[in-house]
Amino acid sequence: xxxxxxxxxxxxxxxxxxxxxxxxxxxxxxxxxxxxxxxxxxxxxxxxxxxxxxxxxxxxxxxxxxxxxxxxxxxxxxxxxxxxxxxxxxxxxxxxxxxxxxxxxxxxxxxxxxxxxxxx
Amino acid sequence: xxxxxxxxxxxxxxxxxxxxxxxxxxxxxxxxxxxxxxxxxxxxxxxxxxxxxxxxxxxxxxxxxxxxxxxxxxxxxxxxxxxxxxxxxxxxxxxxxxxxxxxxxxxxxxxxxxxxxxxxxxxxxxxxxxxxxxxxxxxxxxxxxxx
Numbered sequence: 001x002x003x004x005x006x007x008x009x010x011x012x013x014x015x016x017x018x019x020x021x022x023x024x025x026x027x028x029x030x031x032x033x034x035x036x037x038x039x040x041x042x043x044x045x046x047x048x049x050x051x052x053x054x055x056x057x058x059x060x061x062x063x064x065x066x067x068x069x070x071x072x073x074x075x076x077x078x079x080x081x082x083x084x085x086x087x088x089x090x091x092x093x094x095x096x097x098x099x100x101x102x103x104x105x106x107x108x109x110x111x112x113x114x115x116x117x118x119x120x
Numbered sequence: 121x122x123x124x125x126x127x128x129x130x131x132x133x134x135x136x137x138x139x140x141x142x143x144x145x146x147x148x149x150x151x152x153x154x155x156x157x158x159x160x161x162x163x164x165x166x167x168x169x170x171x172x173x174x175x176x177x178x179x180x181x182x183x184x185x186x187x188x189x190x191x192x193x194x195x196x197x198x199x200x201x202x203x204x205x206x207x208x209x210x211x212x213x214x215x216x217x218x219x220x221x222x223x224x225x226x227x228x229x230x231x232x233x234x235x236x237x238x239x240x241x242x243x244x245x246x247x248x249x250x251x252x253x254x255x256x257x258x259x260x261x262x263x264x265x266x267x
């Protein structure tokens with residue numbers, strides 16, 4: 001079962017443009033929306049919208065410096081996002097390995113029964 | 121629709137028919153999935169999955185023994201699950217010889233829930249890569265020291 005907070009995180013990072021923005025923020029530290037807009041193939045307005053979504057998901061925080069607003073990534077939250085995804089993959093790995101164990105045991109059992117039946 | 125998909129697979133030393141029973145029979149499902157599984161494996165069947173003190177509805181989509189089985193879950197209780205409000209889980213069984221089966225699972229839909237429709241469409245239009253690419257990319261992003 002997923003939580004509301006997870007949902008926000010998923011939506012925030014599912015968009016390729018937002019991932020590009022995140023990427024730039026991680027590699028360049030604290031920057032403005034205009035600086036970001038100059039480096040992505042989308043409008044300044046679109047960048048601002050993406051920043052709002054990222055902020056709402058807690059992945060990005062803003063700070064005012066003079067006239068400029070600077071954005072930076074929240075490393076802990078990003079780390080949490082990565083872990084959330086890795087955890088889902090791991091959860092399926094565990095389920096698949098249980099399925100493997102159950103199916104192989106059932107198959108071995110069926111073969112044994114068959115061999116017994118043939119003997120009798 | 122292109123989407124972020126979690127895809128995992130495992131090679132099982134058993135025929136597809138045996139694997140099929142393991143993934144679709146409720147008493148087997150309760151051993152690898154939910155604690156309690158109330159489900160009839162028929163297309164469109166509504167069931168319930170119980171995880172500890174939590175639980176939720178599940179609706180079967182595809183039943184094509186012994187090759188394909190899929191269901192939707194994590195949708196709001198009073199709603200029918202559709203693309204956008206639920207998670208789709210798809211199992212694919214591929215026989216490799218008489219006694220070996222490759223089992224793949226794909227889970228999708230996490231990022232599409234609660235999105236405005238135009239954004240979903242734009243995402244579908246723009247998105248090229250898959251889950252692994254994203255994980256790799258995110259990992260490399262995190263590994264980079266910030267200036």
